[in-house]
Amino acid sequence: QKEVEQDPGPLSVPEGAIVSLNCTYSNSAFQYFMWYRQYSRKGPELLMYTYSSGNKEDGRFTAQVDKSSKYISLFIRDSQPSDSATYLCAIPTNTGFQKLVFGTGTRLLVSP
Amino acid sequence: KAGVTQTPRYLIKTRGQQVTLSCSPISGHRSVSWYQQTPGQGLQFLFEYFSETQRNKGNFPGRFSGRQFSNSRSEMNVSTLELGDSALYLCASSWTGGAGDTEAFFGQGTRLTVV
Numbered sequence: 001q002k003e004v005e006q007d008p009g010p011l012s013v014p015e016g017a018i019v020s021l022n023c024t025y026s027n028s029a030f031q032y033f034m035w036y037r038q039y040s041r042k043g044p045e046l047l048m049y050t051y052s053s054g055n056k057e058d059g060r061f062t063a064q065v066d067k068s069s070k071y072i073s074l075f076i077r078d079s080q081p082s083d084s085a086t087y088l089c090a091i092p093t094n095t096g097f098q099k100l101v102f103g104t105g106t107r108l109l110v111s112p
Numbered sequence: 113k114a115g116v117t118q119t120p121r122y123l124i125k126t127r128g129q130q131v132t133l134s135c136s137p138i139s140g141h142r143s144v145s146w147y148q149q150t151p152g153q154g155l156q157f158l159f160e161y162f163s164e165t166q167r168n169k170g171n172f173p174g175r176f177s178g179r180q181f182s183n184s185r186s187e188m189n190v191s192t193l194e195l196g197d198s199a200l201y202l203c204a205s206s207w208t209g210g211a212g213d214t215e216a217f218f219g220q221g222t223r224l225t226v227v
Contacts, residue, residue, distance in 0.1 A: 043116070044155070045201050071216030088155065098145045098206060098216065099168045104154035 001026055006089055006103025019076040023089035023103045026070065032097070033065050034090040035074045038105065044088055045076070062103050079110045114139065116205050116219035124225045130191040133222045136207030137184050143167075144186040145216060146178060149200040158201075161186050193226045200224075 006023045015020055032048055032051055036044035043079075050056045053067045064073040074077040093099045117136040125131050139146050145168075146158040157170040161180035178188040184205075190197055200223050204216035 041220070043204075043220050045218065046215045060171070090155075094168055097144050098124050098160040098162075098204075100145075100147075100155075100172070100216070102147075102155035 003093075003101045004089060004091055004103045007106055008104050010107040010109055012109045012111065013079055015028060015079060015081060015110055017078050017079050017110070018039075019083070019108060020073040021076075021087050021089075021106050021108070023072045024070055024073070025091060028070065029068070030091045030093075031094050033063070033072045034092070034100070035061075035063055035090040036090055036102075038086045039089060040085075047087075076108075081106075081110050081112050084108055084110045088100075116203060116217050118201075118203055118219035118222050120222060121220065121224045122225075124227060126195050127193055127195060127226055130189060130206035131193060131205075131224060132187050132189045133201055133224070135188075135205075135219060136185045137186070137203075138217055141205035141207055141217075142184055143206045144180060144184065144189050145204045145206075146174070147202045147204065149202055149221070150198075156201070158188065163184070165214050190224075195226050198224060198226045 004025045034049040035047040038044040039049050047057050050063045050065050053065050056063045060077045062075040086107045088105040089103040090100040127173045143162045145160040147155045149155045160168040164180045175191045180186045200221040202221045204218045206216045
């Protein structure tokens with residue numbers, strides 16, 4: 001079983017839709033949960049991260065963690081064509097955040 | 113502020129050859145991590161260097177190696193290339209590598225094709 005599982009998509013939505021991206025993980029000891037965005041031919045960039053359970057909001061983006069079910073989500077409100085990218089969940093497996101375990105990524109396409 | 117620079121951007125090599133990839137971290141960053149990204153396996157951690165020492169290691173064979181120089185620049189080497197080594201190789205740098213650092217800044221990667 002992979003440590004982090006993510007539906008690869010692609011996920012196609014119209015502009016303005018609410019997008020839900022999800023990952024599951026296997027190790028209940030994980031404490032930090034991160035979301036990266038990767039545009040084509042670019043390296044991943046950190047969108048946001050959360051610690052333990054709960055929600056964190058940043059503009060149109062909300063990250064949610066449910067540790068009881070080992071489920072993490074990223075919601076995008078009012079999606080824009082510029083949000084079209086691959087979204088990767090990532091979990092640091094060391095205290096320094098340098099050793100990340102990634103989901104395979106979900107490709108999101110937002111059409112105008 | 114310059115970002116993480118990886119060179120070269122593209123490489124084509126033949127099976128059995130070896131290859132060296134380079135990563136220049138953001139100025140002042142001391143930790144450099146390397147990842148392999150493939151369509152099937154996604155992003156997988158190779159190793160991390162901090163202050164010229166390998167501090168963390170992933171589950172890759174010994175053909176994959178790396179090093180870090182005193183200016184924090186890092187290289188990774190793959191010997192005896194196999195077709196399955198074709199991938200995007202990404203490096204990421206961070207400030208001190210300590211528990212307070214949550215963001216790793218990624219370069220654009222080196223696309224390696226083995227034929």
